[in-house]
Every structure is written in structure tokens, then in C-alpha cells.
Amino acid sequence: PAYDQLAGELGEKVVFCKLNIDDEPELADRFQVETIPSLLLFQKGQPGELLVNPASKAQMADWLREQGV
Numbered sequence: 001p002a003y004d005q006l007a008g009e010l011g012e013k014v015v016f017c018k019l020n021i022d023d024e025p026e027l028a029d030r031f032q033v034e035t036i037p038s039l040l041l042f043q044k045g046q047p048g049e050l051l052v053n054p055a056s057k058a059q060m061a062d063w064l065r066e067q068g069v
Helices: 002-010 025-030 057-066
Strands: 038-043 046-052
Touching: 002 057, 038 057, 046 057
Parallel strands: none
Antiparallel strands: 038 046
């Protein structure tokens, strides 16, 4: 629910996408996603720091702010 709430709040600034790593194991390997949930922010086509298993909406929002969103 927190992910969907942030997507609703920040949808004009960020494009939010979900990926099922069971359906796309190559992408999971490519971006070193081993734990679900994990968040990865792309800026100018480049992946940034991975946020693994965020504990709360506040932690996700703080992480996005740290990334410049």
C-alpha cells in the first residue's frame, strides 16, 4: 500500500513501475535484486542506489528525497 500511495502522491515527478522478478529473472540479476520489495530509481537512464525491504512509507519517501526527487 505504501508504494501505491507514493505513486499517487509523486506520480507527476516520478514514473512508478512494478516488476515481477519471477517473470523477469534476467532483470533481477542485472540489477542485483535479491529481496522483495526492493526499489531502484533510474535517473537519466542510469540506475541509482537500491533500497532493499523498506520498513515504511516514510523510509521510501526519505530515500526518494535523498535521490533528488
